[in-house]
Amino acid sequence: MSDRFIFTRYRTDCYHCKQNADQIIKAVPNQAQVACENCGATRVFVPRSEDVDAAGLLTKIGKYPVWELVEEATCRNCHTTGPHDLIVSSRHLTVRCRNCKFTHFYKFDLEYLAKDELKFG
Ligand SMILES: [Zn+2]
Numbered sequence: 754m755s756d757r758f759i760f761t762r763y764r765t766d767c768y769h770c771k772q773n774a775d776q777i778i779k780a781v782p783n784q785a786q787v788a789c790e791n792c793g794a795t796r797v798f799v800p801r802s803e804d805v806d807a808a809g810l811l812t813k814i815g816k817y818p819v820w821e822l823v824e825e826a827t828c829r830n831c832h833t834t835g836p837h838d839l840i841v842s843s844r845h846l847t848v849r850c851r852n853c854k855f856t857h858f859y860k861f862d863l864e865y866l867a868k869d870e871l872k873f874g
Pocket residue numbers: 767768769770771772774789790791792793794
């Protein structure tokens with residue numbers, strides 16, 4: 754994927770295997786994924802809207818802790834490379850440019866285990 758936008762990792766307790774493991778976060782304009790490096794549990798998020806500026810409010814709902822990260826990325830709107838607020842909850846994932854406030858808003862779509870998928874590959 755040459756269109757990589759956000760690629761980072763965040764170490765925390767995995768919601769699936771309960772281990773403290775790196776969670777690999779990848780976001781491109783048409784999809785975002787969070788994958789556990791330990792057990793392979795992967796959550797896929799799909800874009801819901803790109804102009805929701807109150808997205809942060811929606812991310813506070815959920816039974817898992819919300820991860821609030823800051824990542825360097827190139828904004829697809831203002832084309833500035835700088836800090837973006839990356840917020841991941843169990844149901845939503847948002848990436849917001851601090852320069853122009855342009856927000857990518859993704860909602861949870863599905864979940865799978867990467868190890869299971871290998872059986873079909
Ligand atoms: Zn895990």
